[in-house]
Amino acid sequence: MLIAVASQSGIDVDxxxxxxxxxxxxxxxxxxPEPLKTVAVEKYCTSDPNHSFHESRFGAITEALxxxxxxxxxxIGEMPKQELLKAGITPxxxxxxxxxxxxxxxxxxCSGGCKGARSEGNCPHA
Incomplete structure (x- = not known):
């Protein structure tokens, strides 16, 4: 299963x-877990606390992911959270x-009941 991580340090989710x-x-x-790649994106937030949804920026991010x-x-804000879910990505x-x-x-x-049992090879997301 591919999982994206927002991290500045490369060590922590931060x-x-x-x-x-x-x-x-x-x-x-x-x-x-195997690190595959790093994808660069234009940051979604514009530093304006009242900014509206940025469809083009968000679309570029979901394409990168x-x-x-x-x-x-x-x-994560509520609007991007809901839009990620619509795109099939669980925040x-x-x-x-x-x-x-x-x-x-x-x-x-994971809805396959593997409960993280990756080593047994029974995860449908492997």
Whole structure:
């Protein structure tokens, strides 16, 4: 399962969705989480607290996250959260080490009953 992570440090989930200028993409399944790539994006937030939904910016972000089933972020607004869900990406709020948060994101999405049992190979998302 592909999972995107909003992280400045590359170690922790430590960034707000709207402030991210890049997302780390991990493959979580069939063993240890594997970092695949980093995708650069134009940050969604314009620093205007009353900004409206930015369809073109958001569309570019979802295109960059193509194939991801979940997105780990420290914080996300309600509108982008709902739009991510419509795009088939489940936003998961977390902080701390990416390795721990990846399991949380996986378990938030997986309906296959594998409960994160990646090593047994019975996750339908592997």
């Amino acid at each position: 960034q707000h969705f709207g402030h991210a200028e890049q997302f780390l993409i991990f493959d979580y399944g069939g063993g240890s 193509d194939g991801c089933k979940a997105l780990l972020t420290e914080m 998961v709020i977390a902080t701390g080490p990416i390795a721990d948060a990846l399991k949380l994101a996986h378990d938030s999405v």
